Amino acid sequence: MKKYLLITTRTENFEDQYVPAHYQFLDRLKAENRLEMFGPFSDASGGAYLISAESLKEATEIGNSDPIVDSGSSTLVIKEWQIK
Numbered sequence: 001m002k003k004y005l006l007i008t009t010r011t012e013n014f015e016d017q018y019v020p021a022h023y024q025f026l027d028r029l030k031a032e033n034r035l036e037m038f039g040p041f042s043d044a045s046g047g048a049y050l051i052s053a054e055s056l057k058e059a060t061e062i063g064n065s066d067p068i069v070d071s072g073s074s075t076l077v078i079k080e081w082q083i084k
Contacts, residue, residue, distance in 0.1 A: 001052040004059035005081045008074040009046040021067035046074055
């Protein structure tokens with residue numbers, strides 16, 4: 001499996017109501033042994049999480065299913081991270 005860093009950035013349409021579903025989504029990824037770490041940025045502009053996936057396509061599907069992204073509350077950037 002490869003490692004992917006998913007970076008979320010709040011949009012001007014950000015709504016707090018999607019935050020609990022976002023954390024439930026992360027809990028599910030953790031239970032599936034896909035989530036390695038996560039956390040918000042200190043400036044409250046968004047956050048990031050590190051997952052394992054077979055491909056960029058799979059990582060993109062996972063990231064786009066995040067309620068905070070799917071709702072339009074945040075944008076998503078995905079980078080394959082070749083951790084040393």
